[in-house]
Amino acid sequence: MSEPATVFDEMGWPDQIRPPYALVDAWLKSVPAEQLALKRREAEVLFRRIGITFAVYTEGGDPERLIPFDLIPRVMAQAEWQSLRKGLEQRVRALNAFIHDVYHDREILKAGRIPERLVLNNPQFRPEMVGLDLPHNVYTHIAGIDMVRTGPDEYYVLEDNCRTPSGVSYMVENxxxxxRLFPELFRRAGVAPVAHYGDELLETLRSVAPPNCQGEPTVVLLTPGIHNSAYYEHAFLADEMGIDLVEGADLLVRNEICYMRSTSGLTRVDVIYRRIDDDYIDPLVFRPESMLGAPGLHFATRAGNLTLANAIGAGIADDKAVYIHVPEMVRFYLGEEPLLQNVPTHDCSKPDDLAYTLAHIDQLVVKAVHGSGGYGMLVGPHASKAEIETFVAQLKARPHDYVAQPTLALSTVPTFVESGIAPRHVDLRPFVLSGEQIRIVPGGLTRVALRDGSLVVNSSQGGGTKDTWVLER
Amino acid sequence: MLARTASNLFWLARYMERADYLARLLQVAGHMSAVRVDADGNSEWESAIAAAGCHEEFFGKHEAATAGSVIDYLAFDRGNPSSICNCIETSRRNARAVRTALTSDMWEAVNTSWMELRDFESSEMNEDRLTEFLDWVKARTSLVHGVYANTMLRRDGFHFTRIGQFLERADNTARLLDVKYHVRLPTVQDVGGVVDYYQWLAVLRVVGARRAYRVLFKGHVEPAQVAELLILRPEFPRSLVFCFEQICLNLDAIESHDPRLSSECKRIAHSQYAALRFGQIEPIIEQGLHEFLSELVDRCGLLGAEIARGHLF
Structure with missing residues (x-):
């Protein structure tokens, strides 16, 4: 599989080392290979022991496996980060403004900037939320914005995750x-800390306490339970915030007030950081058979007695077809030019775009609009003939369900592989917290595609992670 | 605290305590069957099954209690919910469900035990390996108990953990003693004989009290004194009185209790504690040790249910 000649290596490895990586380069050259191999094994033992595991569906074998962790950090200079940070803040403000708008006056639809069909006929649009006012008008309190880089100053947003983005525990634990493994390295590097993410998250959640909350808000984290693939993260975050980790059965709603069952009786709950999808959150409103949420949570919210974070219906902003219009949202709501670029995207529901996609399918990445986690996705340049044929059949049958993007030459960062050190493609998921103000912990989660030439970084598809450094100076 | 969290901590500690007890029981049964002078080595194993409280379940599955069948059933059988392997598995499942309520040291102790257990399970078992395994179980459970005692905040979570551990221990001690008094002495002539002597020595070994007995009573092993040690001596950390003292202390220390809900479990615990605290061994034996002990086992069951009801588990 040939690589485009223009792949940008963020380190400039091996012989054109970019300044932010000077220390990493010196370190890699000075530490003997066998010691690094030893540290890699040590890292794995640490992850296992701490129990940072991830459940992968549909496969046999070990149900709790590790996401491979690569020792070579991904480094960003402070200036690089600052420009990203501003762009992220702007984008998430626009996303929240958009969600608020579509559940209220629908100005952007009336102005014809976004097709009405795309929003009102979207399964992620929740009529239950229409006309409901939320604290600080925030819907996506925790957003994970997936970014890729193709050159020193070229960043693209790949997708916005406005519902229940995961992965932040890896950012902190990495x-x-x-x-723990390289304390001396950190003494010299001046890396911006990330360990306060839990504090920032808790502050954010407390700042969106519902109008009827009396005194200090009680915040809990709602998990589907230990069988969920991200359970470790739920426990981790609850722990970092020092709040209760609850399951649906621990909650109940009486007279539109939410309580949890505690050893001393019922304790009132004000804010729920929920890691359960809309469909399962409240069986009285959504799927009636769901045992994961609790009946009445939505009514408690409507009554001003409860805040759900993220809000029900926030998913309307991260649909892959709506994604195309995010730059327009920035212009419409903020009156600013977007600082972060979208990947040019073809909407296959349009005949011209579909024709283009079919003609260039071997060069494009085609994604299912409602898919996630790297499923339902075709990477044209890396697909076999048979794979393309099967995919084209699906695409022709339901063109509305797909969008297509050029295959970007994703940047690489040197990574430990079997044969030594080699460049591997990476992306970045920063986490943007919105409450009374926007907070972003410097950096984010770097995911790395461990297979040679692969562009798919999802952990369910053989991706790994790296520590992400933002240098303080 | 969240009721489910309290319940998970309670069961985490119970299952760890049970794993420890089963490992001790199997070690001593193995030891005893080796030194038996008569040919009937298997009755040791049958008594181990009785002392583990799973007589019925075991014989529903196995014809006879032999070294092989009992060790497999009590240590490794995944079909037996109370086998050592399942105890550790269940402990870990409970720990995982309440990770936020555990200290990180505690989680690492439980999780590492579980990971090492899987290594044991995937390797072939022979006599040496079994000894290693049982020693390992004792060491790991001690570690888990030590770690929680040394790292947990003295708040409700700790108290529920403590109650789980000592309720399980009381139950085990009572069963062990009861089995020795009634299953293990086939004929009247055996009482006071060589076999009997080894039996009582074995009881002391299971609860790790050989030396404690010597310190407190000096001299020959006497059944009545073994009973006194295991039931009434407050200095001995596996005695029933010690266990109930711990249960009462921790029940009383639970901060956020609703008095209407939790009064019944406290009543049961305190009345039992008073009976033990002021009890004397002679009248207990005269009125029937078996009756006393089986009533106590029932009380433990009732108390467990009331604690759960009283704290909304």
Missing amino acids: REVMM
């Missing part, structure tokens, strides 16, 4: 493990 740092923790790196600092």
Whole structure:
């Protein structure tokens, strides 16, 4: 599989080392290979022991496996980060403004900037939320914005995750493990800390307490339970915030007030950081058979007695077809030019775009609009003839369900592989917290495609992670 | 605290305590069947099954209690919910469900035990390996108990953990003693004989009290004194009185209790504690040790149910 000649290596490895990586380069050259191999094994033992595991569906074998962790950090200079940070803040403000708008006056639809069909006929649009006012008008309190880089100053947003983005525990734990393994490296590097993410998250959640909350808000984290693939993260975050980790059966709603069952009786709950999809959150409103949420949560919210974070219906902003219009949202709501670029995207529901996609399918990445986690996705340049044929059949049958994007030459960062050190493609998921103000912990989660030439970084598809450094100076 | 969290901590500690007890029981049964002078080595194993409280379930599955069948059933059988392997598995499942309520040291102790258990399970078992395994179980359970005692905040979570551990221990001690008094002495002539002597020594070994007995009573092993040690001596950390003292202390320390809900479990615990605290061994034996002990086992069951009801588990 040939690589485009223009792949940007963020380190400039091996012989054109970019300034932010000077220390990493010196470190890699000075530490003997066998010691690094030893540290890699140590890292794995640490992850296992701490129990940072991830459940992968549909496969046999070990149900709790590790996401491979790569020791070589991904480094960003402070200036690089600052420009990203501003763009992220702007984008998430626009996303929240958009969600608020579509559940209220629908100005952007009336102005014809976004097709009405795309929003009102979208399964992620929740009529239950129409006319409901939320604290600080925030819907996506925790957003994960997936970014890729193709050159020194070229960043693209790949997708916005406005519902229940995961992965932040790896951001924090990767740092923790790196600092345990290489304390001397951190003494010299001046890396912006990430360990306060839990504090920032809790502040954010407390700042969106519902109008009827009396005194200090009680915040809990709602998990589907230990069988969920991200359970470790739920427990981790609850722990970092020092709040209760609850399951649906621990909650109940009486007279539109939410309580949890505690050893001393019922305790009132004000804010729920929920890691359960809309469909399962409240069986009285959505799927009636769901045992994961609790009946009445939505009514408690409507009554001003409860805040759900993220809000029901936030998913309308991260649909892959709506994604195309995010730059327009920035212009419409903020009156600013977007600082972060979208990947040019073909909407296959349009005949011209579909024709283009079919003609260039071997060069494009085609994604299912409602898919996630790297499923339902075709990477044209890397697909076999048979794979393309099967995919084209699906695409022709339901063109509305697909969008297509050029195959970007994703940047690489040197990574440990079997044969030594080699460049591997990476992306970045920063986490943007919105409450009374926007908070972003510097960096984010770097995912790395471990297979040679692969562009798919999802952990369910053989991706790994790296520690992400933002240098303080 | 969240009721489910309290319940998970309670069961986490119970299952760890049970794993420890089963490992001790199997070690001593193995030891005893080796030193038996008569040919009937298997009755040791049958008594181990009785002392584990799973007589019925075991004989529903196995014809006879032999070294092989009992060790497999009590240590490894995944079909037996109370086998050592399942105890550790269940402990870990409970721990995982309440990770936020555990200290990180505690989680690592439980999780590492579980990971090492899987290594044991995937390797072939022979006599040496079994000894290693049982020693390992004792060491790991001690570690888990030590770690929680040394790292947990003295708040409700700790108290529920403590109650789980000592309720299980009381139950085990009572069963062990009861089995020795009634299953293990086939004929009247055996009482006071060589076999009997080894039996009582074995009881002391299971609860790790050989030396404690010597310190407190000096001299020959006497059944009545073994009973006194295991039931009434407050200095001995596996005695029933010690266990109930711990249960009462921790029940009383639970901060956020609703008095209407939790009064019944406290009543049961305190009345039992008073009976033990002021009890004397002679009248207990005169009125029937078996009756006393089986009533106590029932009480433990009732108390467990009331604690759960009283704290909305």
